[in-house]
Amino acid sequence: MHIDENLIRALPKAEVHVHLEGSLELADLLELAKAAGAPLPGPAATLFDVSTHDNPGAFENGTGGGASNGIGVTGLSGFLQFLDWEGSLVRSREQLARIAYRFAARQSASGVRYTDAIINPTHWAPWASDVAGLFDALASGLDEAEADGLATVNLCYSLLRTQSAEAGVRAATWLTENRPARVIALSIDGDERSAGRTGIRFAEAFDIAARGGLRRTVHAGESSGPEGVWDAIRLLHADRIDHGVRAIEDPELVDYLAEHEIPLGICPRSNLTLGIYPDLESHPLAELQRRGVIVTVNTDDPAPLGTRLENEWALVAGAYDWGLPELVTLAKASVAASFAPDDLQRSMLTAIDDAAVSLAPAFR
Secondary structure (H helix, E strand, O other): OOOOHHHHHOOOEEEEEEEHHHHOOHHHHHHHHHHHOOOOOOOHHHOOOHHHOOOOOOOOOOOOOOOOOOOOOOOHHHHHHHHHHHHHOOOOHHHHHHHHHHHHHHHHHOOEEEEEEEEOHHHOHHHOOOHHHHHHHHHHHHHHHHHOOOOEEEEEEEEEOOOOHHHHHHHHHHHHHHOOOOEEEEEEEOOHHHHOOOHHHHHHHHHHHHHOOOEEEEEEOOOOOHHHHHHHHHOOOOOEEEEOHHHHHOHHHHHHHHHOOOOEEEOHHHHHHOOOOOOOOOOOHHHHHHOOOOEEEOOEOHHHHOOOHHHHHHHHHHHHOOOHHHHHHHHHHHHHHOOOOHHHHHHHHHHHHHHHHHHHHHHO
């Protein structure tokens, strides 16, 4: 079934797995590089196709599956280095605020009313000694966006898997003691394959976050397999799992996720691009949902992947022959999985029901 993406945009929704670093579009990067006087790592027209850069050593390719949907990096490690390059271009508070504002605007254009956006300070080298300033500037842009009627966006402070336990504790302590504006969760991301199992390393940091009232969301169950998801639950007290798709390989884990209502922030196109699954027919999203797991569909890194949230929803709707009832279920799941305030969640659920009534004739 092909569903008009305009109809998907008209359905209110949340997004719970999207990286702010992965939202910088081509025009943004060209402007930032010009302002910084920094050379591009390759031709401007193919900047997201990292494998075609003039300098083949500019970014190290990883060992994942071949990329076919936007980024030309053959694995996650090279892509993470690309994000480091992006962040190195951002030098001023005004640039940070504009990045945040434009992110909220793009989310709104996709029908997103609320977003938990992930930001990993390790990608923003110019702000290494002023993380407080980094988050304050982003919050100012998000405040302005919300005041202008755009989507509400809150932030998940993400650790990198290769950081030390001490760095994690410092970050969690700083977050709980200072509670920077719009930061609502502690997260962890990075390359599971190269870093190995890191749950024990960051357990103390996530304990501090939990005691301090921060929510917890963990990248797991992508390259790591089910054991990464179990670590996220048992050691890191995860409220939500980012990716989590390989939980399907452990029936006990699937039952646990369903019973305890731990949502998954799934990014189908990203999984295909990095070779986790060869196609949507073999992707476990629909089976996880059928078995009672709360699943959401998200963009991960939309700019280099060349996608928007309505594209992702249309992709899965077409693959699984979903119509309006299934999309309404997906929209409500996105709200339930989000860290949005209770009053906003209630208003969004009402808006979804209202939209479903108005959209019903278009689906007949």
